[in-house]
Amino acid sequence: MNTQKPRNPLMAALMSLTLPGFGQLYNGEVNRGLLLFVGFTLCSIPLMVLIALYLPSALMLPMLVLANVVAIGLWIYGIGNAWKTARTLKDYTLKNWQKSGTYLAVFLGAMLFIFPPMIQYVRTNLVESFHLPSGSMTPTVLAGDIIFANKNYNCPQCSTAIERGDIGIFVYPNNRSHYYIKRIIALPGDKIEIQNQQVFINGTALSRREPEQNQEYLMVTEKLGEKEYQVQWLASDTDTLLELIVPPGEVFVLGDNRSKSNDSRKFGTVPMRDVVGKAGQIWFSKGENGVRWDRMGEVLQ
Numbered sequence: 001m002n003t004q005k006p007r008n009p010l011m012a013a014l015m016s017l018t019l020p021g022f023g024q025l026y027n028g029e030v031n032r033g034l035l036l037f038v039g040f041t042l043c044s045i046p047l048m049v050l051i052a053l054y055l056p057s058a059l060m061l062p063m064l065v066l067a068n069v070v071a072i073g074l075w076i077y078g079i080g081n082a083w084k085t086a087r088t089l090k091d092y093t094l095k096n097w098q099k100s101g102t103y104l105a106v107f108l109g110a111m112l113f114i115f116p117p118m119i120q121y122v123r124t125n126l127v128e129s130f131h132l133p134s135g136s137m138t139p140t141v142l143a144g145d146i147i148f149a150n151k152n153y154n155c156p157q158c159s160t161a162i163e164r165g166d167i168g169i170f171v172y173p174n175n176r177s178h179y180y181i182k183r184i185i186a187l188p189g190d191k192i193e194i195q196n197q198q199v200f201i202n203g204t205a206l207s208r209r210e211p212e213q214n215q216e217y218l219m220v221t222e223k224l225g226e227k228e229y230q231v232q233w234l235a236s237d238t239d240t241l242l243e244l245i246v247p248p249g250e251v252f253v254l255g256d257n258r259s260k261s262n263d264s265r266k267f268g269t270v271p272m273r274d275v276v277g278k279a280g281q282i283w284f285s286k287g288e289n290g291v292r293w294d295r296m297g298e299v300l301q
Contacts, residue, residue, distance in 0.1 A: 004094070005092060006089060007026065009083045011026065012086035013079050013082055016079040019107060019111075020074060021037035023078060028095055029085065043068075049127050057297075060283075061296060061297035136262065137167070138232065139219070139230050140167070140301070141181065141279070141300065146285065147181075149278060162187065164224045167300050168181070168277070169279060171276065189245065193242065194240055195240070197258070199254070215235070216234065220232070229256065231256040240258075250271055251269060251270050252269050253269075282296060
């Protein structure tokens with residue numbers, strides 16, 4: 001027996017607020033609800049991954065903003081459309097499947113079996129954002145920066161392998177529940193020497209320009225392959241001495257803030273298998289004085 005039950009506009013809007021397309025399902029519009037759900041899901045996860053991984057760096061930030069705007073727009077449209085449609089369904093006849101158990105199954109299915117596995121796969125294998133709490137990578141990465149890291153990196157099926165000069169994300173050897181970010185300076189078999197604010201790899205100095213000094217810091221430009229970047233030392237830090245051969249299967253890492261970084265000089269070399277990502281671009285930055293707009297979209301070298 002078919003039951004007539006008018007649709008409640010507030011209920012329809014609240015359901016769409018909870019899950020895009022859910023209010024359309026409540027109104028009996030299965031196809032429209034499915035399109036809204038799929039559109040929101042594609043814009044909020046896979047599209048952002050493609051943008052972060054494959055678009056030219058100059059386009060990445062504006063396209064991420066655009067994808068967010070589209071996803072939020074679809075969500076807002078779904079809420080308004082569900083409300084508007086429900087107001088016209090005063091003589092609505094319930095379909096056989098429109099039962100509380102069906103709505104609960106759809107909601108739990110999306111929240112337990114669609115969004116979490118998709119997000120987990122993306123974070124584990126494709127791209128993940130990291131918030132930098134410390135200044136150990138100053139001046140390249142500042143405390144308060146939020147960066148995208150390419151997780152399609154350093155694995156047998158990955159398209160990119162570890163190179164000297166990469167800014168790597170790795171499992172901290174002394175606490176495997178934490179991730180650290182440092183610059184990969186030396187690969188297996190490399191001889192590294194550090195003496196008087198100068199780094200040597202296989203006998204070649206990394207510094208390529210004359211250092212600049214202020215009262216507190218000595219700023220030095222280093223070059224590793226095609227990568228050129230700045231590091232800083234405390235002007236008073238002139239007695240750092242180190243010499244070693246990087247063991248097989250491991251890498252030597254340093255923070256760009258050389259005198260204030262917990263890195264391979266303290267915890268030793270890092271197994272290559274523990275390097276899980278490569279820092280790519282800053283997508284948001286906030287310091288003590290507020291949002292640092294000039295850093296948003298900056299490509300990390």
